[in-house]
Amino acid sequence: MTRKIRVVMARLGLDSHWRGSIMVARALRDAGMEVIYVGNQDPETIAETALQEDADVVGLSSLSGNHMELAPRVVNALRSKGGGHRTVILGGTVPPPDVPRLKEAGIAEVFGPGTPLERIVRYVSACFPQNPR
Numbered sequence: 001m002t003r004k005i006r007v008v009m010a011r012l013g014l015d016s017h018w019r020g021s022i023m024v025a026r027a028l029r030d031a032g033m034e035v036i037y038v039g040n041q042d043p044e045t046i047a048e049t050a051l052q053e054d055a056d057v058v059g060l061s062s063l064s065g066n067h068m069e070l071a072p073r074v075v076n077a078l079r080s081k082g083g084g085h086r087t088v089i090l091g092g093t094v095p096p097p098d099v100p101r102l103k104e105a106g107i108a109e110v111f112g113p114g115t116p117l118e119r120i121v122r123y124v125s126a127c128f129p130q131n132p133r
């Protein structure tokens, strides 16, 4: 049986910038996905929530420069709990030189400021072609 794509969306650490993550959460929801928005959380709590919610995708938002430390910690926490197959995506003010290092650390894709919401929806949908929207 197919089910909707499930996305857990969080702001990394104490990042107070919420606009982008809310806009992305709404766009994914409007595209027919189940979005669980958990606000500010530490990496281990985000990973635990993703497992408890059986999320397909973990969406992380960071505009305060904490992405290199905290985003890989989400991936590591997922892997240590057997949830490393989940797709982790990141958005926010990520300098381009950081992107390859984040991908090496297991972040599937990075979306910077100004990314059209349709592009994010298309990316997530394409990761799970078998799921209805």
Ligand code: B12
Pocket: 009, 014, 015, 016, 017, 018, 019, 020, 021, 023, 024, 058, 059, 060, 061, 062, 063, 064, 065, 089, 090, 091, 092, 093, 111, 112, 113, 114, 115, 116, 117, 120
């Ligand atoms: C508005 C704003 C604020 C507001 C936030 C209001 C709010 N509640 O959201 C306030 C005034 C509170 C604020 C505070 C601070 N800010 Co500020 N802020 C901005 C500003 C001007 C715009 C951010 C914004 O709302 N953009 C609009 C949204 C729609 O875009 P977005 O968030 O980028 O989201 C898009 C993508 O990034 C992506 N995306 C984002 N999240 C996610 C998540 C997922 C899963 C996906 C797929 C995609 C995605 O998709 C979105 C659509 O394209 C930016 C400058 C800028 N141009 O980015 C600085 C900026 C982000 N702020 C900055 C700073 C330094 C701060 C402060 C540290 C300042 C201070 N000294 O106190 C604090 C942060 C404190 C904290 N604990 O986080 C810096 C960050 C520098 C860095 N990253 O190294 C910036 C870049 C300004 C600058 N040029 O220096 N800020």
